[in-house]
Amino acid sequence: MGLTGFEVEVQRETEDGGFVTEDMTLSMGPQHPSTHGVLRFVVRADGEVMKEAIPDIGYLHRSIEKIAEKVGWHGFIPYTDRVDYVAAMFCNHGWTMAAEKLGGIEIPKRAEYCRVIADELCRIHSHLLSVGTMAMDIGAFTPFTHAIREREYLNDLFEELCGARLTFHYMRIGGVGWDLPPGWTDKVIHFLDRFEPIVDEYDRLISFNKIYVERLVNVAVISEEEAIDYNLVGPNLRGSGVSYDVRRDDPYSIYPELEFDVPIGRGEVGTLGDCFDRYIVRMREMRESCRIIRQCLRQLPDGPVIARVPRAFKPPAGDCYVRLESARGDMGWYVVSDGTAFPYRCKIRTGSFAAISMTQHVSRDLMLADLIAVIASFDLVAPEIDR
Amino acid sequence: MPLDATGVHARLRERFGEAIGDLAGTGRDASCSVEPARIVEVCQFLRTEPALRFDCLSNLSGVDYPKRNAIQVVYHLFSYPLRHWIVLKVDAKRDDPVVPTVCDVWSAANWQEREVFDLLGVTFTGHPDLRRILMPEDWPGHPLRKDFVEPQEYHGISTSRESLLRT
């Protein structure tokens, strides 16, 4: 099998008697049921045990960063949805935050609250998918359909809010696109009342199931130093025990006014920093998001939902770097403006990019089935990696 | 004790003198330029110095400035223990951009530098595995450059298509 582009060093050994053993090179992907998007891993394996899994990305590269330079500040917002379509609100938020920082625009309080509510609902949306697909990859198909069932309620809520179920295009430079519809806040509370016991049911169904735990525990243990060195962020980083969350430690928007905990991995089952810790951090984050949404809905002020921003938005020349806590972690937007109506450069630093770069290092001496567990526990989404 | 950007800049100037440019910008975006040849030393110092301890390379991006005839590599550094930031900027000549790699300082730089190499053409000397990451291996040119012209076809597949809007 010829591997495009790069050579994999295959180890050959000749034992006594002239018996030659050679590593097996497998190509996992790009079409594969469980690689969370179009990813490819070239696996060099000795039977079931992998020596190395080299990721090969770029199948979903849509040159979004270059498109930013062509479509202008406002026109780029729908493209940001596609950067990470599983958690699109965060991408909208990042871009609009960067544009507002460059343009010196102050947005109304109500808009901030709407943004945070949308963000946290999107976080639940994304984590449900992540947790569901992780269970499915480990072989339990039922939690996936239950997660999708809960996601359907969220899809209905989002559809009422902004007209879309996946790529929301909800936020604008200066605020949000539409105000909360009448009766929507009651529906959100209704959903949260229903959803919080379901998270407990999930724990009963799958989180502490013996077989599930055995598959995830002590697999791909990542220490704190390694996690920071490879720039892991979000639940991946917190699963290794580092207590850092952009919402709490480097707050933006109205997060200083909100009260919430940041779950971190404690190694309660297995070793600290294994796949199980990363998984359970996501489960707990869903509960915290419910808490945040309730607070926001209680404290929601009145007012406009968008500031006046000129159609031909021309922020002064300069650059800025904003970060926000996306579902996959700290998403960094480095935006350079040259004073025209078109951004000069937009660089999106996403959590999945760093996580997949770590896969090669982590995959030594894992089994093939464990590679799936690792990919799922990192919550990789290919569009975010390739942009 | 978290330092602000001026504090970090002062320490850098103290150690490296003229290789560090002036501090430009305000707040979180305050940045200073570094001579390309000395970037590795600077990063090592930033990482290991007890008062600085920048253990995380948060972002490594490249920006193409054809008017200045430079390709700039921007490093956003963060310290988890001390919770402070600094931004470093390295200007490389546009005709033959070469910057030493900081892979040995932070492992996160590995793939980020590959991306800058792929999309902007900056060669990182000393990089263990410098090859294209997002574009196909035999793609001509570096797409994020301002003067990039899209090839007409790739392996016989045309890169343009007729407009679907028929009038």
Added chain:
Amino acid sequence: MTEYPSMESLVRGLIDSGAAPAGVPAWIHQLLAMLIFGGIVVFGFVLPIAGITTWVERRVMGRIQSRIGPNRVGPLGFLQWLADGVKNMLKEDIVPSAADGPLFRAAPYVVMTGFVGSFAAIPFGGSLIIADVNVGILYVTAVTALVVVGILMAGWASNNKWSLLGGIRSAAQIVSYEIPAGLSIFPIVMLAGTLSMQGIIRAQGAAPWAWYLFDNPFTFVAFFVLFVSALAEGNRTPFDLPEAESELVAGFATEYSGMRNLLFFMAEWGNLYVIGAIATTLFLGGWQIPWALDDHPVLRNALQFGVFFTKSYAFVVLAIWLRWTLPRIRVDQMMEMCWKYLVPIALVNFLGTATWMVLFPDGVAPVRWLLLLVAVVAIAAFVRRVAFHIRYARLERRHLSFNPLATARSPG
């Protein structure tokens, strides 16, 4: 009316009583009769059961997963399996160009042979068995092991490393789990004193306390060991690593499409019934009914068939339930479980039963009652738990459902 304990003896009886035309050697009569009976069983029972099990699986899977399952083709989607069969037969037959042609084409048939061949010795009722061979249970176990050959052929001939991995995993799994399965059969064979399937069933009684399941604690545990090993041999979750969808697409069956693919999976679903039949025969008293009904052989056999089928199919439903609840065990964990846990336990059961038989040749009635009580209590607790959830889920559906149309934004 004479009792014919098997179809084979029925044929012999017919020949002896002169009902068959003379001049033709007896063995031709027997051959024809066997083919006819075999055909009836295979086309009238085995293949429909394999198909209907897919329907049951999809409906049960749907309910477990909060959705409905097939409901379009026929009432409750009951004809879905027929539609799928027709679709698969009409599909293009793709053989990869680099695959080993003869092996690739033959593999599904080898697997089907291993599966269908076991039905020659599986009882359906008192007289409803094609051939009551005196080594019945051994024959069944041996023939079902033939699928390993077919799976390895499929994995190798596909010329695909993932298929090969799937085939190898499956072969390792099936061969390993034969050991605890076989060892769990031995206690029952010792108690019954015979390997023949009808003999084992006749040695039990109709009432639950007369089943071998509750005979002594060792057979009680042997039942669970057998069931788990049989699940592993049938490549069912939690042991479905060879066809792990998430990893190997379809394992050894990745390159197969159309009818060949269907044959593999029919063998898998039909195998569930074989597992159920074996477990019923050995542990649950088979087709025994409480009434003798000597004068009504047709009614008697019908009732016996009903009883046997119900018990076997309960295992099928249980296996389906387990598949959609539990995650998948990794291959090294699976091997560890077999060799480090199940084999020692099965050996202990074997020795324990032998000791029990020596110490208490007629069994100990209080122990039987105690084990029965344990089972009844466990099932009652389980039903109570499930009833709570069913009530809660029903309540939810009525009161808390969203109506998406009610959330439509009013214009303007």
